[in-house]
Amino acid sequence: METSVHHQPKRRRWRGLRQQWKLLGLFEIDSQHEFYSLTCMMKDGLSAATQSSIDNAPTTELTDDDFRSQVTQIHKDFTMETFAGPVFASLRSSLGMTEQEYQQSLCSENCYLQFISNSKSKADFFLTNDKRFFLKTQNQREIKFLLANLKIYMEHLRKYPHSLLVKFLGVHRIKIPYKKKKYFIVMQSVFYPDDRINARYDIKGCEVSRWTEPAPEGSQIIVVLKDLNFEGQFINLERQRSWLLRQVEIDTHFLRRLHVLDYSLLLAYQPLHQDERHQSLSFATLIMRTKKSVNPGSSPVHSGTVAVPGAVPDESVVLFSEVDDSGPKPKSASCGGTLQTCSEHTGLSSDTAELQDFRAQNRRLLPNLKNPLHVIDGPEQRYFIGIIDIFTVYSFKKRLEHLWKRLRHPGRSFSTVSPQTYCHRLCHWVQDHTK
Numbered sequence: 001m002e003t004s005v006h007h008q009p010k011r012r013r014w015r016g017l018r019q020q021w022k023l024l025g026l027f028e029i030d031s032q033h034e035f036y037s038l039t040c041m042m043k044d045g046l047s048a049a050t051q052s053s054i055d056n057a058p059t060t061e062l063t064d065d066d067f068r069s070q071v072t073q074i075h076k077d078f079t080m081e082t083f084a085g086p087v088f089a090s091l092r093s094s095l096g097m098t099e100q101e102y103q104q105s106l107c108s109e110n111c112y113l114q115f116i117s118n119s120k121s122k123a124d125f126f127l128t129n130d131k132r133f134f135l136k137t138q139n140q141r142e143i144k145f146l147l148a149n150l151k152i153y154m155e156h157l158r159k160y161p162h163s164l165l166v167k168f169l170g171v172h173r174i175k176i177p178y179k180k181k182k183y184f185i186v187m188q189s190v191f192y193p194d195d196r197i198n199a200r201y202d203i204k205g206c207e208v209s210r211w212t213e214p215a216p217e218g219s220q221i222i223v224v225l226k227d228l229n230f231e232g233q234f235i236n237l238e239r240q241r242s243w244l245l246r247q248v249e250i251d252t253h254f255l256r257r258l259h260v261l262d263y264s265l266l267l268a269y270q271p272l273h274q275d276e277r278h279q280s281l282s283f284a285t286l287i288m289r290t291k292k293s294v295n296p297g298s299s300p301v302h303s304g305t306v307a308v309p310g311a312v313p314d315e316s317v318v319l320f321s322e323v324d325d326s327g328p329k330p331k332s333a334s335c336g337g338t339l340q341t342c343s344e345h346t347g348l349s350s351d352t353a354e355l356q357d358f359r360a361q362n363r364r365l366l367p368n369l370k371n372p373l374h375v376i377d378g379p380e381q382r383y384f385i386g387i388i389d390i391f392t393v394y395s396f397k398k399r400l401e402h403l404w405k406r407l408r409h410p411g412r413s414f415s416t417v418s419p420q421t422y423c424h425r426l427c428h429w430v431q432d433h434t435k
Contacts, residue, residue, distance in 0.1 A: 026113040026127065039126060041080070041176070042126075042184065045075060047107040050102055062154075069084050070083055078175060078177075087150060091169065113126065114126055115127050132188070135184055135186055140181075141391075143171060143173075147171065153165075160361055164248065165251050165387050166188065166387060171185050188371070194268075196270040197384065199225060205426040205428070205429035206425065207413050208405070212225050235435075240376050244430065248265070255387075256420055261418070263392070264389050265387055265429075266386045
């Protein structure tokens, strides 16, 4: 009798959580769910694959063989293949994740969550229980495209460590006897942590089919809105605006070179707490954070555990100081995107190698968060920004679709345009909607 009484509050809390997920449009994948068997296989496969990288930690620079690596692990009811495992382990390390931490999040006893997307693709979206990582099914063509361009993707992240491109953390394939092979990728969630996010948008810079009916007022259902929903609003960054414009330009021009279109700029925001606004940093703290942001060891192609720019430090390290009358007082926790701004605050001369590197790689001082690369603080709001869905190539089929849409939507903007037009249009959208 004591046992049942003891567990009753816990069961009640669990039912409450399940109900909350359903209200938010996130569905717990429990034993009754159609994807329960698949997600259990994913967990078992990812646990074994990650354990392999824990036991065989890379100690040297990445090689061509690492990019071609394909490891098959046999399980009771399925086999799972891991593609380019050492490459993605290196990238995870560069983002400040330990393999144990990655394994714990992906393979905990808690159920995955299903995210119901309003995307037109037929992909299935899953979230880890802590909502830190996305798992998304992909078709074989998309996986081949990613693996074929993995080296230049990694090179781009090495050259621009503060890139807004989504961070791919693993590529896998599950084979179940007598069933179709299932490819899936693991990605870092742009919207993490999402506890206080007020609104989410998927931006493509066009107007056709770019409106989503918002959730009813007062509802907590998660709806990802689109371009037309954002009209009349602005991303207010002030001093960080120039950094964002430049990084979007860098990333979209990279995708243009890959002949890619139809990618999305994910955007979300939440209000800053009063104590998060206009924070003062001591002179010493600014120096420390600048050095962390220009640390050459933080590039994704470097192996071993390294400090990601802006990673959350040990509790013993204090990033935000009390008001210091003797030091400079920037308006926010992050420097602006320009070299001049940072050198003014830090007192460092602009001809130092570190600050030249800072400028060349379009780096900034990042917020003290677990997901710093996708978070930018403005004076009033915290913005979560990332570029996703980078697999659509401007093929002959897409060219035909472009011609058809020109006839169907004369004088209106739509998503299927040349990579050059798509790139320039999204850059203009960001320019027109920021201040």
